[in-house]
Amino acid sequence: MAQNVNPFLEQQSSSNKQSDDSRKLQNDNHAVTKRLHKELMNLMMSQDKSISAFPEGENLFKWIGTISGPKDTVYEALKFKLSFLFPHSYPYTAPTVKFITPCFHPNVDTNGNICLDILKDKWSALYDVRTILLSIQGLLAEPNNDSPLNSLAAEKWTDQDAFKKLVLEIYKE
């Protein structure tokens, strides 16, 4: 019964709340690093040569990923670097993913921001670095021209030869 609760206990627990919160954050961080470690292991074990990713320096919350342009597209034989920034709430919220290598694409703006539904509202805790890289690779092959970030690229997409010229012009390794 509610009136049988020891009032001292209640007070104590409320004063402990702050330390509880900080401990929870620590626990969460531990869970995030654990999961990122697992993802790194899986990526290193995978034999997919077209994608790779590795933490940038000591910080496990910042990664650099690489994808090669999909075959039979204007991006073929090109390599793109991407930056991953993982929030502490990962994998419950999506990481921030940006192109480091300049990429001429309807759904990538000049700052490298990517418009991809799974990185926004369609994010699921199941997705990981590998699936994100594969999705971006898929996006390169099949842009969504209906909601372009780069309207020039969306316009030029129909003319693949001219598009490829622009891609190579902007692309710098």
Add this chain to the structure above:
Amino acid sequence: MASSTTEIPKETIGEGGDESDKKEEKNDSMFECNICLDTAKDAVVSLCGHLFCWPCLHQWLETRPNRQVCPVCKSAISKEKVVPLYGRGSKKTEDPRETVPPRPAGQRTEPEPGSSFPGFGFGDNGFHMSFGIGAFPFGFFASSFNIGDARPSPAPPGTQQHSEERILSHIFLWLAISFIFWLLIA
């Protein structure tokens, strides 16, 4: 899109390790939580059949209260519709992650009662009858007569409903005792 890119099983890639090792790994990966990618702790399974740690799934549901979907197949899920998995010999003493509420309890439905009704030798199914003193307007001891509908099973111990029911039953017990006492002295 991403859904078509399922996890490549480790054992097809990993070299080395004897056969039993591989087998173990395979068994383990079958019981990995879809969120933390670790072996599921306090495992629950959604109605769509996907396995999670309860703390992981709870946090996922908390982060998007108005769009609760399964992280794997995006079918609608809710706290009430996940089934806890109890392995054999699981210890109850695991640390209750303070902020995470306990797993929802398994929903246990009593098997259909057998043909013999205790107390009555009638043998017809679900025949309940009770008698009492009915003193208008006090309906405390109302006669009731239920045929066919089984009573809802009591809530499992430990849940909030269980404790509420206990409190209620105490209150009614005291009411009844004081009413009888009042009848006696009146």
